[in-house]
Amino acid sequence: MGKSAAPTLLQGTLDLLILHALQRGAMHGYAVAQTIHLLSDTVLTVEEGSLYPALYRLELDGAISAKWGLSENKRKAKYYEITKRGRQLVAQQQATWTRLSGAVYRVLAR
Amino acid sequence: MRRLFLKLFRRRRLDRDLQAELAFHREMSAAHHNPIPLGNAAVIREHAFDLWRFTFAENLGRDLAYAARGLRRSPALVLTALLSLGLGIGVNTAMFSLGVEFLFSQPSVRDAGSVVLVRVGGNSHSPEKIIDFIRSSGLFADVAGENEETFANFNDGAETHRIFAVYTTRNYFTALGVPMLYGRGILPSDPAEVAVLHYRFWRKHFNGDASVVGRAINLDGRLCTVVGILPEHHRTLLGFGYTPDLYMPSYLDDTVLAIYARLKPGTSIAAARGGLVTVAKRMDAAIPMEWKYEDNLSVLPLAGYARFRAEPELQAVGVFFALLLAIVGLVLLIACVNVASLLLARASARRREIAIRLALGAGRGRLLQQLLADSLLLCVLGSGFGLALSQLTARLLARIQLPLPIPIRLQIQPDWRVAAYAALLTSFAVLACGLLPALQSVTESIAPDLHRERKLRLRRALVTAQIATSVIVLATGFLFLRNLVDSSAISPGFDVRHTLRADVNLPPASFKDPKKKDAYIDQVLHELAALPGIDAVAAARLVPFTDNTTFGSTLTFPDNNQKVRTYFRWNAVTPGFFGVMDIPIRRGRTFSPADRVEKVVVVNRTFVQRFLAGRQPLGTVFRWGDIQQPYRIVGVVDGTKTITIGEEQQPQLYEALDQIANDRLRIQFVLRSAIPPALQLDAVRRTLYGLEPMAGAQVETMYSSIGLAFLPSQVGAVLLGSIGVLGLVLALIGLYGVMVYSVVRRTREIAVRIAIGASRGNILRMILGDSARLTLTGSLVGLFIAIFVTKPLAMFLAPGLKPADPLNFASVLLIMMLTGLSAAWGPVRRAMNVDPNSALREE
Numbered sequence: 001m002g003k004s005a006a007p008t009l010l011q012g013t014l015d016l017l018i019l020h021a022l023q024r025g026a027m028h029g030y031a032v033a034q035t036i037h038l039l040s041d042t043v044l045t046v047e048e049g050s051l052y053p054a055l056y057r058l059e060l061d062g063a064i065s066a067k068w069g070l071s072e073n074k075r076k077a078k079y080y081e082i083t084k085r086g087r088q089l090v091a092q093q094q095a096t097w098t099r100l101s102g103a104v105y106r107v108l109a110r
Numbered sequence: 111m112r113r114l115f116l117k118l119f120r121r122r123r124l125d126r127d128l129q130a131e132l133a134f135h136r137e138m139s140a141a142h143h144n145p146i147p148l149g150n151a152a153v154i155r156e157h158a159f160d161l162w163r164f165t166f167a168e169n170l171g172r173d174l175a176y177a178a179r180g181l182r183r184s185p186a187l188v189l190t191a192l193l194s195l196g197l198g199i200g201v202n203t204a205m206f207s208l209g210v211e212f213l214f215s216q217p218s219v220r221d222a223g224s225v226v227l228v229r230v231g232g233n234s235h236s237p238e239k240i241i242d243f244i245r246s247s248g249l250f251a252d253v254a255g256e257n258e259e260t261f262a263n264f265n266d267g268a269e270t271h272r273i274f275a276v277y278t279t280r281n282y283f284t285a286l287g288v289p290m291l292y293g294r295g296i297l298p299s300d301p302a303e304v305a306v307l308h309y310r311f312w313r314k315h316f317n318g319d320a321s322v323v324g325r326a327i328n329l330d331g332r333l334c335t336v337v338g339i340l341p342e343h344h345r346t347l348l349g350f351g352y353t354p355d356l357y358m359p360s361y362l363d364d365t366v367l368a369i370y371a372r373l374k375p376g377t378s379i380a381a382a383r384g385g386l387v388t389v390a391k392r393m394d395a396a397i398p399m400e401w402k403y404e405d406n407l408s409v410l411p412l413a414g415y416a417r418f419r420a421e422p423e424l425q426a427v428g429v430f431f432a433l434l435l436a437i438v439g440l441v442l443l444i445a446c447v448n449v450a451s452l453l454l455a456r457a458s459a460r461r462r463e464i465a466i467r468l469a470l471g472a473g474r475g476r477l478l479q480q481l482l483a484d485s486l487l488l489c490v491l492g493s494g495f496g497l498a499l500s501q502l503t504a505r506l507l508a509r510i511q512l513p514l515p516i517p518i519r520l521q522i523q524p525d526w527r528v529a530a531y532a533a534l535l536t537s538f539a540v541l542a543c544g545l546l547p548a549l550q551s552v553t554e555s556i557a558p559d560l561h562r563e564r565k566l567r568l569r570r571a572l573v574t575a576q577i578a579t580s581v582i583v584l585a586t587g588f589l590f591l592r593n594l595v596d597s598s599a600i601s602p603g604f605d606v607r608h609t610l611r612a613d614v615n616l617p618p619a620s621f622k623d624p625k626k627k628d629a630y631i632d633q634v635l636h637e638l639a640a641l642p643g644i645d646a647v648a649a650a651r652l653v654p655f656t657d658n659t660t661f662g663s664t665l666t667f668p669d670n671n672q673k674v675r676t677y678f679r680w681n682a683v684t685p686g687f688f689g690v691m692d693i694p695i696r697r698g699r700t701f702s703p704a705d706r707v708e709k710v711v712v713v714n715r716t717f718v719q720r721f722l723a724g725r726q727p728l729g730t731v732f733r734w735g736d737i738q739q740p741y742r743i744v745g746v747v748d749g750t751k752t753i754t755i756g757e758e759q760q761p762q763l764y765e766a767l768d769q770i771a772n773d774r775l776r777i778q779f780v781l782r783s784a785i786p787p788a789l790q791l792d793a794v795r796r797t798l799y800g801l802e803p804m805a806g807a808q809v810e811t812m813y814s815s816i817g818l819a820f821l822p823s824q825v826g827a828v829l830l831g832s833i834g835v836l837g838l839v840l841a842l843i844g845l846y847g848v849m850v851y852s853v854v855r856r857t858r859e860i861a862v863r864i865a866i867g868a869s870r871g872n873i874l875r876m877i878l879g880d881s882a883r884l885t886l887t888g889s890l891v892g893l894f895i896a897i898f899v900t901k902p903l904a905m906f907l908a909p910g911l912k913p914a915d916p917l918n919f920a921s922v923l924l925i926m927m928l929t930g931l932s933a934a935w936g937p938v939r940r941a942m943n944v945d946p947n948s949a950l951r952e953e
C-alpha cells in the first residue's frame with residue numbers, strides 16, 4: 001500500500017491537530033479525521049485507533065465537549081465541540097509547536 | 111472533581127456510545143470510498159476505556175481474581191509458597207517486634223516524651239530530700255523518685271515469697287500519670303502502708319480477684335492496703351521488660367531513689383539541664399557533701415528513640431538486633447527465591463497463554479501487572495500467615511521465663527511499627543518473587559527455546575544464590591552452637607551438681623541490728639546442717655552468677671612499700687564455703703573462728719599472679735585503701751568464674767563473713783547434698799520458713815541458678831540454629847525443584863543416552879554431578895561471604911572460638927553437600943527409570 005512511508009504523527013501532536021480542526025466548528029469523529037487528512041494535503045492519516053482514544057481523553061480533560069446530533073445524511077452521530085479551555089490549550093500548544101518545529105528546521109537547515 | 115464525576119456517571123453509556131461511533135465512522139469511510147481503517151476495535155475500546163475507568167483498581171481486582179482462580183488449581187505451589195513466605199516474614203516481624211519493644215518501648219506514663227531521668231553529682235540514686243529540693247526549686251513541672259530493684263517479703267499466710275518491689279515517692283503516680291486497671295495509684299496523702307500490685311503478681315497470688323483492692327496484705331511484716339492494680343501491659347520506667355511485683359511508698363530513711371522529672375511545657379532538655387546547674391549549686395551550699403552535686407549532672411530522655419540516641423549501651427544492643435534482623439532478612443530472601451523459582455516454572459507452563467495474549471494485542475505492561483498479581487496474592491496471604499505466626503512466636507518467646515536474676519517480660523503487642531515493617535517486607539517480597547519470572551515470561555514469547563535455556567540458567571543462578579545464603583545463615587547458627595558446646599565444657603570453678611543455694615532476704619524492720627543478723631546466720635547454718643542428706647553448709651554474701659561485687663582499690667604492701675592499683679571481685683564467706691562449693695584450696699587454709707585478732711583474706715591464684723609477682727603469698731600483709739588495720743593472706747584458692755562462663759579468670763578476694771560490717775539484708779546459703787540436690791529444696795525451704803517466717807527465700811539447685819551464664823550462647827544457638835535449619839529446608843526445597851525441572855527437561859536426552867548404551871551409572875553420575883556442581887558453587891560463594899559477615903560476632907563468643915573457625919565451615923560444607931545429595935535423590939531415580947521407548951515415542 002505504500003502507506004508505511006507515510007509519516008507517523010509525533011507523540012502529542014494529535015491532540016493539537018484535533019483541537020485545531022474543531023476550532024472550525026462542531027464536527028463528528030470521522031469529519032475530524034477527514035479535516036486533518038485534507039488540511040495536510042493528504043499526508044497525514046489519522047487512524048481510528050488513535051483518534052477515538054484521543055477524543056475521549058480530551059473530553060475527560062474538559063478541552064472538548066460531546067453531544068449526539070444528526071449528521072448531514074440524517075444519521076445519529078456524536079458531535080464534538082471545542083470548549084473555552086480547549087481554545088486556551090490550542091493557543092498554548094501552538095506556540096510551543098511553532099517554537100519546536102522552527103528549532104528542528106533550523107537545525108536541519110545548517 | 112469533574113473527572114471523577116464524569117467517570118462515575120458516564121461509565122454505563124460508554125460502551126454503547128463507542129460502538130455506535132465506530133460503526134458510524136466505518137459507514138462514513140465506506141460512503142466516501144475511503145479504505146476501511148484497519149483498526150482493532152477491541153484495542154480501541156480498551157484504550158478509550160482505560161481513561162474512563164478506575165483502571166488500576168479495576169484491573170487489580172480482576173487480576174487478583176484471575177490469579178486466585180489459577181492458583182487454586184496448583185495447591186502444592188500455593189502451600190509451598192505460603193509456608194516459605196509465611197515463615198520468612200513471620201521470623202522477620204517477630205525479630206523486629208522484639209527489637210522494637212526492647213529498644214524503643216515507651217513507659218506507661220502520661221506523655222512519656224516529657225519525662226526525663228535526672229542525675230545529680232553523678233549518682234544514679236539520691237535520697238528523698240534531694241528530690242524534695244529539686245521539686246521545690248520549681249524547675250520542673252513535677253519530680254518523683256523510684257528505687258526499682260528492691261526486694262520485699264510477701265507473706266501469703268502459708269509461705270513467705272521474696273518479691274520485687276519498686277519503692278516510690280508518694281507523688282509518683284500522680285506526677286507521672288500511670289494508667290491503672292483497678293483502683294488508683296498511691297496518693298501523696300496516703301500513709302506508708304499502701305501498695306499497688308502488678309497484674310501478674312495479682313493473677314498469681316490473688317487469682318485476679320478485683321476485691322483485693324482495699325484489703326491488707328503482709329509485706330515485710332507490715333500490713334499494707336492494696337489501693338490499685340496495674341494493667342497487664344504496664345511498662346516500667348526502667349524498661350527492657352522489667353516487671354516488678356508491686357509498687358509501695360519508700361518508708362526507710364536510707365532508701366535512695368532514681369529521680370524522674372516531668373519537663374514544664376515548652377522546656378527543652380538542654381534548658382532543663384541549664385536550670386539544674388543553678389539548683390545544684392544551691393544544693394551544694396545547703397547540703398555540703400564530700401563531693402559536689404553540681405558535678406556530673408545529667409538530664410536524659412526516657413522514651414523511644416531519644417533514649418536510644420542518648421545511651422551508647424543501648425546502641426550496642428541495637429547493633430546486635432540489626433545483625434539478627436540481617437540474618438533473618440537473608441532467610442526471607444531464600445524464601446523469596448523459592449517462590450520466584452516456583453513462579454518461573456509456572457510461567458513456562460503458561461507460555462502458550464501469554465504468547466496468545468500478546469498476539470491478541472495485550473500490552474506488555476498490562477501483562478506484567480497481571481503476572482505480578484500472582485506474587486502479590488501469594489505475598490499478601492503469606493505475610494498475613496507470617497504476621498499471625500510472628501505474634502504467636504513473639505508471645506511464646508516473651509512467655510519463656512528467662513533464667514535472669516530479675517523478672518523480665520517483654521510486652522509484645524502488634525503496633526503500627528510492626529505492621530509497617532510487615533508491609534515493607536511484603537512489598538519487597540512481591541517484587542523479589544514476582545518481577546523476575548514475570549519479566550522472563552513477557553519477553554520470552556519470541557524464540558521460546560532459546561529463552562527456555564536462559565530461564566534454566568536463571569533458575570540455576572537463583573538456586574546457587576540460595577545455597578550461598580543458607581550457608582551464611584547456617585555458618586552463623588553453627589558458630590553459636592559451637593559456642594554453646596564449648597562454653598558448657600568450661601567449668602565455672604565450683605561444683606554445680608551436688609550443691610544448692612538459698613537466697614534469703616530479711617525483713618528490714620526486725621533486722622536493723624547486725625548482731626541479730628549474725629545470730630540468724632549461725633542458727634540457719636546449724637539447722638540446715640542438721641537436715642538429713644546435707645553434708646555441709648556455708649553462708650556467703652554472694653554466690654557466683656547470681657550477684658557480684660567488684661572493687662577497684664589501691665593495695666599497699668609494707669614489705670616493699672609498693673602501691674598497687676587493683677581491680678578484683680569481692681566476696682565474704684563463712685569458713686565452710688570452699689568445702690561446700692568444692693573450690694580447691696591450693697595453699698594455706700580457709701578462715702577459722704580463731705581469726706579474731708587480725709583481718710585475714712583468702713585470694714585466688716589470678717590475684718597472686720597479678721599483684722604479688724613471684725612473692726610467697728601466704729602471710730603477705732597489705733593495706734587496703736585508707737583502712738588502718740592490715741590484712742593478711744592466709745589461703746590461696748583456684749577461684750571461680752563470676753559473671754559469664756566465658757570470661758577470663760579475674761582476681762578474687764574473699765573476706766570472712768564475721769569480719770565485715772554486715773550491712774545487707776540479703777544473704778545466701780550454699781549447701782552440699784549427698785542425695786540429688788533437687789530433692790532437698792522443700793526441706794530447706796521449710797527450715798528457713800520455720801526460723802524466720804517473714805524472710806522471703808529463693809531456694810534452687812546450683813545447676814539451675816547458673817543458667818544465666820549460659821544464656822547468651824543458648825539464645826544465640828537456639829535462635830540462629832533454628833533460623834539456620836529453616837534456611838536449609840528452604841534451600842533444599844529450591845534445589846529439589848530445580849533438579850526435578852532439569853531432569854524433566856532432559857528426559858529425551860536421557861532416553862537417547864540410554865538407547866545408545868549409557869549405563870545407569872553414567873546417568874546417575876550425570877545428574878548427581880549436576881546437583882553437586884550447583885551445591886559446591888553456592889557453598890563456596892557462601893563460605894567466602896560468611897568469613898566476612900561473621901567477623902563482628904567475635905564479641906559474643908567464648909574465648910578461643912574464632913568466627914572463621916575451619917571446623918565450623920567444614921561442617922557447614924558437609925551439611926550442604928548432604929543436602930544437595932538428598933535434593934537430587936528423587937530426580938536421580940526419575941532419570942534412571944526413564945524408559946527410552948516411551949520417552950522417545952512421546953516426542
